[in-house]
Amino acid sequence: MDDAGASLAAQMSAMGRGAREAAAVLRLGDAATRTRALTAMAAAIRADAADILAANARDVAAAKASGMASAMVDRLLLDEARVEAMAKGVETVAAIRDPLGAELDRWDRPNGLDIARIRTPIGVIGIIYESRPNVTADAAALCLRAGNAVILRGGSECLASNLAIHAAVAKGLSAAGLPETCVQIVRTADRAAVGLMLTGLEGAIDLLIPRGGKGLVARVREEARGVAVLGHLEGLVHVFLHASADLEKATAIAVNAKLRRVSVCGAAETLLVDSADAQRLLPPVAQALRDAGCELRGDARARALVPGMADATEEDWRTEYLAPILSVAVVDGVDGAAAHIAKYGSAHTDAIVAEDGAAAERFAALVDSAIVLINASTQFADGGEFGFGAEIGIATDRLHARGPVGAEQLTTYKYVVRGTGQTRP
Amino acid sequence: MDDAGASLAAQMSAMGRGAREAAAVLRLGDAATRTRALTAMAAAIRADAADILAANARDVAAAKASGMASAMVDRLLLDEARVEAMAKGVETVAAIRDPLGAELDRWDRPNGLDIARIRTPIGVIGIIYESRPNVTADAAALCLRAGNAVILRGGSECLASNLAIHAAVAKGLSAAGLPETCVQIVRTADRAAVGLMLTGLEGAIDLLIPRGGKGLVARVREEARGVAVLGHLEGLVHVFLHASADLEKATAIAVNAKLRRVSVCGAAETLLVDSADAQRLLPPVAQALRDAGCELRGDARARALVPGMADATEEDWRTEYLAPILSVAVVDGVDGAAAHIAKYGSAHTDAIVAEDGAAAERFAALVDSAIVLINASTQFADGGEFGFGAEIGIATDRLHARGPVGAEQLTTYKYVVRGTGQTRP
Numbered sequence: 025m026d027d028a029g030a031s032l033a034a035q036m037s038a039m040g041r042g043a044r045e046a047a048a049v050l051r052l053g054d055a056a057t058r059t060r061a062l063t064a065m066a067a068a069i070r071a072d073a074a075d076i077l078a079a080n081a082r083d084v085a086a087a088k089a090s091g092m093a094s095a096m097v098d099r100l101l102l103d104e105a106r107v108e109a110m111a112k113g114v115e116t117v118a119a120i121r122d123p124l125g126a127e128l129d130r131w132d133r134p135n136g137l138d139i140a141r142i143r144t145p146i147g148v149i150g151i152i153y154e155s156r157p158n159v160t161a162d163a164a165a166l167c168l169r170a171g172n173a174v175i176l177r178g179g180s181e182c183l184a185s186n187l188a189i190h191a192a193v194a195k196g197l198s199a200a201g202l203p204e205t206c207v208q209i210v211r212t213a214d215r216a217a218v219g220l221m222l223t224g225l226e227g228a229i230d231l232l233i234p235r236g237g238k239g240l241v242a243r244v245r246e247e248a249r250g251v252a253v254l255g256h257l258e259g260l261v262h263v264f265l266h267a268s269a270d271l272e273k274a275t276a277i278a279v280n281a282k283l284r285r286v287s288v289c290g291a292a293e294t295l296l297v298d299s300a301d302a303q304r305l306l307p308p309v310a311q312a313l314r315d316a317g318c319e320l321r322g323d324a325r326a327r328a329l330v331p332g333m334a335d336a337t338e339e340d341w342r343t344e345y346l347a348p349i350l351s352v353a354v355v356d357g358v359d360g361a362a363a364h365i366a367k368y369g370s371a372h373t374d375a376i377v378a379e380d381g382a383a384a385e386r387f388a389a390l391v392d393s394a395i396v397l398i399n400a401s402t403q404f405a406d407g408g409e410f411g412f413g414a415e416i417g418i419a420t421d422r423l424h425a426r427g428p429v430g431a432e433q434l435t436t437y438k439y440v441v442r443g444t445g446q447t448r449p
Numbered sequence: 450m451d452d453a454g455a456s457l458a459a460q461m462s463a464m465g466r467g468a469r470e471a472a473a474v475l476r477l478g479d480a481a482t483r484t485r486a487l488t489a490m491a492a493a494i495r496a497d498a499a500d501i502l503a504a505n506a507r508d509v510a511a512a513k514a515s516g517m518a519s520a521m522v523d524r525l526l527l528d529e530a531r532v533e534a535m536a537k538g539v540e541t542v543a544a545i546r547d548p549l550g551a552e553l554d555r556w557d558r559p560n561g562l563d564i565a566r567i568r569t570p571i572g573v574i575g576i577i578y579e580s581r582p583n584v585t586a587d588a589a590a591l592c593l594r595a596g597n598a599v600i601l602r603g604g605s606e607c608l609a610s611n612l613a614i615h616a617a618v619a620k621g622l623s624a625a626g627l628p629e630t631c632v633q634i635v636r637t638a639d640r641a642a643v644g645l646m647l648t649g650l651e652g653a654i655d656l657l658i659p660r661g662g663k664g665l666v667a668r669v670r671e672e673a674r675g676v677a678v679l680g681h682l683e684g685l686v687h688v689f690l691h692a693s694a695d696l697e698k699a700t701a702i703a704v705n706a707k708l709r710r711v712s713v714c715g716a717a718e719t720l721l722v723d724s725a726d727a728q729r730l731l732p733p734v735a736q737a738l739r740d741a742g743c744e745l746r747g748d749a750r751a752r753a754l755v756p757g758m759a760d761a762t763e764e765d766w767r768t769e770y771l772a773p774i775l776s777v778a779v780v781d782g783v784d785g786a787a788a789h790i791a792k793y794g795s796a797h798t799d800a801i802v803a804e805d806g807a808a809a810e811r812f813a814a815l816v817d818s819a820i821v822l823i824n825a826s827t828q829f830a831d832g833g834e835f836g837f838g839a840e841i842g843i844a845t846d847r848l849h850a851r852g853p854v855g856a857e858q859l860t861t862y863k864y865v866v867r868g869t870g871q872t873r874p
Contacts, residue, residue: 252678254848396865397866400866400868403872404866410564411564422655423655438818445695445825447701447825448834
């Protein structure tokens with residue numbers, strides 16, 4: 025390791041120790057203090073808007089100079105409305121019910137032991153993310169609401185923006201008398217910092233959350249060593265139109281699921297249509313999608329019903345387009361739809377449109393995704409829409425938490441067992 | 450890879466695929482079928498007792514011939530009572546409430562969406578364990594109760610016993626019409642099989658659970674690649690006698706926590722005594738422990754009160770003896786006890802003995818262990834004692850599940866969102 029590497033390692037170790045100390049303070053702190061810090065953070069973000077925008081302008085200029093694609097530049101870009109939305113997001117988290125201390129379960133044993141399961145913080149969370157600078161504020165707010173210390177490592181392309189937002193976050197912590205090490209940010213673009221986080225910083229990090237593209241999430245999952253990872257993989261999202269579907273609902277949901285925003289993980293990527301009534305459903309829905317600017321790629325049965333569709337390849341069924349492109353397959357009933365989803369889906373979010381309640385419930389049972397929607401758009405796959413205030417992302421792993429990860433999903437629990445002197449025979 | 454290696458890899462891949470298929474069947478199966486299989490398993494274990502004991506005799510003979518220590522041989526050894534206990538254990542799991550399908554939460558959103566959180570199986574679990582052959586039956590039963598397929602890999606020293614128990618388990622599955630791949634066992638002592646499981650068998654394994662010694666658990670945690678691990682680390686368990694402790698309860702709890710069984714993870718390893726009343730508490734408790742055959746190693750303050758104690762080294766505070774040895778320290782109040790536990794404990798199980806309720810509750814808040822007991826023996830750290838029927842072990846990681854891992858802890862959840870055609874604005 026060279027001098028710079030040793031110095032970075034020492035800095036990251038110190039962050040780990042600082043985070044652990046902060047976690048110990050937070051674990052014993054009260055909800056009112058956490059709320060006060062969150063409210064002060066939102067105020068500081070508003071007060072610092074000019075600084076945040078100036079820092080962001082530097083990031084954007086550098087990104088443009090480096091030849092970054094304009095869609096990517098747009099993800100970096102902040103304006104007054106986006107800064108205000110960030111402050112509002114933090115206020116929403118300040119307003120949700122504090123998850124800590126809740127009694128999740130409680131029962132008595134025949135020997136008189138009283139067992140309570142109590143919600144507690146996880147401890148120290150490491151978040152590795154890309155692009156959108158609002159993640160800095162969202163992640164800080166959610167971790168704090170759940171009583172966790174957090175170490176943030178954002179993308180190098182918005183380091184200046186992230187540091188400016190973090191400065192406001194730190195003011196909020198300080199206003200509430202909380203240690204600034206409750207929310208720390210890696211202040212260098214050196215990718216070696218990520219490597220150090222993947223080792224858990226000598227046991228300081230309890231959970232790593234990658235948020236970003238497939239490459240980032242895959243790297244964190246594969247390279248994390250001895251530290252748990254909560255993965256947010258792609259959303260290969262399906263909408264299935266059952267033979268019993270109402271055409272108006274089917275059309276509205278398919279168009280909204282695909283096109284409301286094409287770049288979110290809850291955007292539909294494949295439309296499945298029941299062969300039992302595809303002739304009624306597919307042509308008008310396809311027309312509505314095309315009218316709204318969507319390109320369609322179909323299997324043979326879909327193309328027989330909708331002229332001019334491109335041929336969907338095997339690759340199409342596995343592709344998260346994040347673009348106004350939709351693959352379309354005709355399948356045989358609920359079981360055919362579920363089989364397609366099991367083969368190609370990412371267990372993120374899938375929807376059925378059906379008036380037949382039994383068919384809808386069978387779909388909900390067969391499809392093993394974090395979120396299954398009946399007669400609603402897949403774009404509701406979002407922590408805010410679930411009432412969580414905000415989210416770190418949608419978890420697609422099967423352990424700990426599935427679906428939107430809000431403050432409650434960033435907690436764990438412990439048992440408190442109260443006795444009167446019991447010993448075990 | 451040589452031919453044998455390639456053949457093992459192919460076998461393990463096939464097990465992974467078989468498990469995934471079984472998981473799909475189990476996910477849609479009903480509780481009654483799972484219960485039928487469990488009841489039939491218990492019956493088959495009883496019916497096969499002679500075969501199981503004969504196989505076990507071969508393992509024990511081989512272990513003795515290899516010069517294995519007699520305490521270790523005892524862990525392998527089955528007799529009629531232990532086989533009956535195994536069958537009873539499976540029946541207990543058959544009798545507990547089936548965890549699947551339970552509605553964990555349900556709420557409406559202002560837009561009319563009805564969001565339900567439903568308990569579902571994790572999928573495929575890999576369990577890597579050592580020694581005690583009863584784990585084969587316990588793990589199979591708990592995984593099945595929770596609707597998971599499982600791949601078992603027991604210690605090579607009891608392979609014959611494990612295969613015989615597995616044969617009975619398979620009969621139970623078959624009697625209920627469930628695929629035999631619901632519970633599979635690695636049929637070779639080749640350690641390369643563990644290495645393959647640590648890679649997740651091409652995504653087939655959703656969760657790895659190591660159950661055994663520190664070395665095994667550490668290896669699984671460090672070497673698992675892209676697959677989640679639920680860790681069961683050591684129990685560095687403390688009993689703290691607060692100044693307000695009732696002497697009779699303190700004595701009974703300290704002796705029981707240390708000596709009821711010294712080899713379990715819930716056995717106490719360190720006794721902490723409040724300096725505010727150590728003179729009243731420590732000498733009689735130490736005497737009772739010595740009378741029961743326990744060796745004591747103390748810090749300076751403890752040795753001043755109890756003559757003839759060995760000097761506890763720094764290493765002692767970090768040692769899980771699993772033997773009739775106890776380290777003893779005098780600490781200053783609840784905060785001193787909590788600080789000692791934070792520094793040396795393993796966040797597994799810790800107890801306070803106190804008549805002062807406020808002190809006890811402060812201890813419960815300060816000590817961040819999976820199980821905190823007030824006025825009860827740490828030997829209650831056990832899934833059976835919690836009412837879980839049985840357990841795979843006590844989880845010491847912070848994610849997904851903490852404390853005893855029973856059937857409920859082997860589940861995850863999904864959201865079913867019911868709408869009436871909602872699209873997202």
